[in-house]
Amino acid sequence: MKVSSRNLGFGILLLLGLILAFSPVDQMNVSKVADRELLLSQLHSQSNYIEAEDVAHWIIDKEPGITIIDIRSAEDFKKYHIPGAINIPLEKLLDKESLELMEGSETLILASNGNTKASQAWLFLKEKGYDDVYVLHGGMNYWVQVFSAPQKPAEPYTDDEIFRYQFRLAAGPVMMGTVRAASNTTETPVKPRPVKRKRRSLKKKVDEGC
C-alpha cells in the first residue's frame, strides 16, 4: 500500500505529538547559568537602577503598584525612611511573610544604605522570579543627601539641571518627612514636569501585544 505524502505528513505529526505527550516538557528547568549571565549583564549595564527623582515623582503622583522595600535594619528604618516604604531587613527578605508583603505590587524598589546590599537583594528576588525589581541608585545615603540639601547646579546650567534642582528643593520637605505628603498647604508647589525631560517610565517592558 503506497502511502501518500499527505498521510505520511500526518503520521509524522502524530508521532511528534505522541513523543511530546510522553516527555517532561514542562519540567525543563532552564539552565541556571544562562539566566545568571543575563542577570550579570543587567547588573553590568546598570539597567537595574532607578533614580531617586523618579521614585520621588512616583511618590508625589501616588503612582499605584509600587512597593519600596527598605532592607536596612529596623532601627535605621525607624530613624528615617522614604515615605510609604516598608521595612524588610535583608536577612528576612525571603521569608514567607516578606514574600506575602511583596505579592500585590507590580514594581519593587529596593533601598539600602548604598548600592551593594540592595544589589544583593535584587539578585535574590530576580532569581526568585520577580521581574520588575529595581535598586534605588545611591541608596538612602544619596537620597537623604539629595533631598535635604540639594546642590544648586554650577553655571552655566542646562534646563534639565535647573529643573532637577528645583524639583529636589520642592520635593525635599515632602521626602524628608517635615511636611506630610498628603497636605494641601504646600507653599512651595512642585514645578510641573517639563515636557522635554524623558523620565524613566514604569515597566520599561517592550510592548509585545499585537
Next chain:
Amino acid sequence: MKEKPYWSPYVSGVGLGITLLLAFVFMGRGLGASGAIMRFTTAIVDLFAHDHVMANPYFAKYAENPFSNWLVYEILGVMIGGFLSGMLAGRNKWRTGRGPNISKHKRWVLAFVGGAIMGFGARLSRGCTSGLALTGGATLAVGGWVFMFAVFAAAYATAYFVRKQWI
C-alpha cells in the same frame, strides 16, 4: 505573465509556521498585524486632533513614537514579502476580489463595512488572526483558541447572509 497557481496550503502553512517559530526563537514573541494598523490610525488622527488623542487613554498609548515599534517594521516586511511573492507568480495586477454576482462598487462598500466591523473586533480582542489566533494558538494561550473558534463560528454564521457577494 501568466498567473501561476497558488502553492499547497500545507506547504504555505509550513512556511508560515517556520516564520512564526523564528519570531519566537529570535524575539520571544510572535507575529501580528492589527497593532500596526492601529498605530497608523492613531498617527493620522493625531495629525488632526492631537489634544483629543492625548486625552483619550486608549489612543494616547499609541501616540507616543507610534512607528518605533516592532509590529510596524514587521508590517512593512509583509508588504515587501507579499509584493515579492505576487511578482514572482505574476499575480500582481489591479482587480477586485468578488463573486460573479456582485458589482465592483458594491464589493468596495462591503469591504469597507466589513473592515470597520473587523477593526472594531480586533481592538476589542487585543489582536487579530495573526497576532492572537496564530501566535496565541501556537503558544496554547487560552484566549487565542477561544478567539479562533469564535471567529470561525461567526464567519460561518454570517456567510449565508452575504453569499451574494462571494458565490
Next chain:
Amino acid sequence: MAPFFKYGFFTEQTGLIIALILGTGFGFWLERAGFGYSRKLALQFYFRDMTVLNVMFTSIVVAMLGLLFFSLFGWLDITKIYINPTYLWAQLIGGLILGVGFAVGGYCPGTSVVGAVTGHVDAYFFLGGAMFGMFVFGEMFPSLEGLYNWGYMGDVRLSDVFNLSSGVVAFAVVVLAILFFIGGQWLENKFGKEEV
C-alpha cells in the same frame, strides 16, 4: 539560548530589522497561499476552499511543535516567550465580531495588507474600513473599558486550564488539526472545490 533577544544577543534596533525580515517571510507565505485574494479567503465559509483552515492549523502545529521540542532540548526558554494574555469574554465577543467582519469584508488585517500590495482594490477599502473601525473603538473606549477587560485570566495556557502537560495538549492539537484537515477535504469534495 533562545529567545535570543531576551538574552541580550542583539539590541532593540536590530530587533526592528529582524521584524522587517520576518514580516517579509510572513507576507511572502500569505501571498503564496493565496490570502491576498478576498474571494479565496471567503470561500472557506462556504466549504468550497479549506485553505484558511489548512494554512492556519498547519502553521500553528509547526510553530507549536517547534516551541515545545526546542524547549525539550534545552535550546529555548519557554518561560521567556510572550503568551497572549487571556481576556476571556472580551476576546470571545471580539472574535465573534471579527468573524462577522471577516465574512463581510473578506479579509483580516494581515491578509488585507498582502491583498493591497498585490493590486486588490477591495483590500484598500477594507483597510480604510479597518482603520475607521479601530478609530471608532478608540472613541468609544471609555464606555467599553469594562467589556475590554472582561474575563482577565492572566497568561493562562490550555495546559493550565485542563491541568494537562503541554505535551499532551500539543498531541491533542495535532489530532484536532488532522481531523480538521481530513474533514475539510471531505467538505471540499462535497461542496465542490473552486479553483481560484
